[in-house]
Amino acid sequence: MRAIVFEQYGGPEVLRLADVPRPSPGPGEVTIDVAWAGVNFADVKARAEGYRVEALPFRPGLEVSGLIREVGPDVTDFTPGQEVAAFLDGGGYAETALAPAATVFALPAGLDLRTGATLPSVLPTAYALLHEVGRLREGDTVLVQGAAGGVGTVAGQLARLGGAGAVYGVVSSLDKAGHALKSGYDEVFTAATFDTDVRAATGGRGVDIALDPVGGETFRRTLGTLGRFGRLVSFGNAGSEEPWRIGPADTYPLGLSVSGFSVLGMAAQEPQRLRRIADAAFRTVTDGDVELPVSAEFPLGRAAEAHRLVESRRSTGKLLLRVGG
Incomplete structure (x- = not known):
């Protein structure tokens, strides 16, 4: 599968599109065929400074939306083909992402996958x-x-x-x-x-x-x-x-x-509390009270351009990578 990786820290140019093995879920995990991936400043800090990067090479990406591909042996809340949004600890800039089931959310009714990618973080x-x-x-x-x-x-x-x-x-x-x-x-x-x-x-x-x-x-x-x-x-x-x-x-x-x-930190230590907060936050969107407009979108292979836009401080709202779908 295709994924964005970096093997050294530096400017946007260190991001490259690579063919990597497709992940398989273990206990408590699911894989998601990614439709959209959110671009966050934390991704930029990871690439530039190694923020929360434990080892290189590294795949950035903290939030995605898409369809459940596979579920781990003990996961009962999700089924293949289900539309979801997910909060990750990296790896979202990819055609398939591995996610803890505890931080995966069924896409709220009435929201499309593009909007769903703006929600998890x-x-x-x-x-x-x-x-x-x-x-x-x-x-x-x-x-x-x-x-x-x-x-x-x-x-x-x-x-x-x-x-x-x-x-x-x-x-x-x-x-x-x-x-x-x-x-x-x-x-x-x-x-x-x-x-x-x-x-x-x-x-x-x-x-x-x-x-x-x-x-x-x-x-x-x-x-x-x-x-x-x-x-x-x-x-x-x-x-x-x-x-x-x-x-x-x-x-x-x-x-x-x-x-x-x-x-x-909350996602890693108290995912159930994150879920409760996320449920309340997502309701403000489905109720029509809150909107996060997407100001720019890029295909997966142009992730470096998205990072340059973030670093330029000219962007507003949310930036997305278009991956599949």
């Missing part, structure tokens, strides 16, 4: 950030870094759906502001001035919840936008800077809370 992440970690309450003000990206696009909608009083977004450039404003945001600021803009928008009070996938100096400035009892949730280090460190002087004066979240 982004929707549960955004839902968990707001409701499980950030503890969103009616009337809270929310700030989201990367408001035009995949998580940002749905986080704005979910915050509004969850009763937020105001939702503010941060984008890398103003040409992304229009996309974010369609996704539940009241106002959108640029990375250069967001901290002073937030203070102005809130009358100096600051926000109740802030979500940050960037890290580094952006994390520090985002911490400074919190009001009393504010909650900052870090869920990435897109800037590849030194890990953040905080102490009592940062949190005691205003009673601030700082948390972290990794959907990959």
